[in-house]
Amino acid sequence: MMDLVEIFPAFLLVFVRVTSFFLMMPLFSYRTVPTTFKVGFGFFLAVIMFIEMDAPALEIDGVYYLLIIKEALIGILLGFIAYLIMSAIQTAGGFIDFQMGFGMVNVMDPQTGAQSPLMGQYLNIISLFFLLMVNGHHLIIDGIYYSYQFIPLDQAWLPLGSEHLLQYVLKSFSTMFLIALQMSLPVVGCLFLVDVALGITARTFPQLNIFVVGIPLKIGVSLVILMVVMSTMMAVVSQIFETMLTTMRGLLHLFGGL
Known part of the structure; x- marks a missing residue:
């Protein structure tokens, strides 16, 4: 019993980092995933990680509560960076919706409970299937699994006010818009x-109601183009997964002061 009492503080820190990571990371943070599954999966993953690490002996005191806050911040920030890069897919769908004429049309995303663009939701679902197909969710879990190589349990501070960290987050934000x-x-x-062709047509044939013709024409053309370039879009989605893992690794380097 004494051994369990000694290792419990360190295990609790591991459990806090893992579960806070699941609060923000793509796929596992969705509302459609039961809370009991999130907690149970986080618990067993924390057990596996704790068994394989050389955990320090910790005491429950004032510094320990600061360590709990630090672990929660690490998990939330890692999950947020992953979610930020993945949100490029819905942002791209918003750009497409605006040009198609669907700018005022939003659908309820059952996974997050928020309004999302119509084409953004379509591309996001396909990208999630692609993520599962290439075992990208395993790589995301690897990000939190190997985070202790950069940020040990007994590290009591995070360089949140670092200029390099702020620049890195802003660079990740701009990378999301670029993708x-x-x-x-x-x-x-x-x-x-x-639009240019419709404008020329409207000037050439003023009696033609260009608004009645233009909206279904733009929708039809956009659907055809989507079918043609869908393979190229999936190549960009694979680039998003790679960027997400690279960004998480760089954030861990900055947190660990490496």
Whole structure:
């Protein structure tokens, strides 16, 4: 019993980091995933991680409560960075919706409970299937699994006020928009050409009601272009997964002061 009492504080820190990571990370943080599954999976993953690490002996005192806050911040920030990069898919869908004429149309996302663009939700579902197909969720879990190589349990501080950390987060934010632009550019570019052609047609044939013709034409063209460039979009989605893992690894380096 004494051994369990000695190792419990360190195990609790591991459990806090894992469960707080599941609060924000893609796929595992969705509302459709039962809370009991999240807690149970986090518990067993924490047990596996704790068995394989050389955990220090800790005492429950004032410093220990600061360590709990630090572990929760690490998990939440890692999950937030992963979620930020993955949100590029819905941002790309928002760009496409605006050009298609679906800018006012939003659907309820049952996974997050928030309003999301129509095409963004469609691309997000396909990307999640692609993520599961290539075992990307295993790589995401690896990110929290190997985080203790960079940030040990007994590290009592995080460089949250570091200039390099703020620049890194802003760079990740800009990278998300750049990837979203790459995903939406084929469809948005083609729809821009359609708008130009409709404008020329409206000037050439003033008696033609261009608004009645233009909206279904833009929708049809965008759907055709989506079918043509879907394989290219999945290549960009694979780039998103790679960027997400690289960004998480870089954030761990900054947290660990490496």
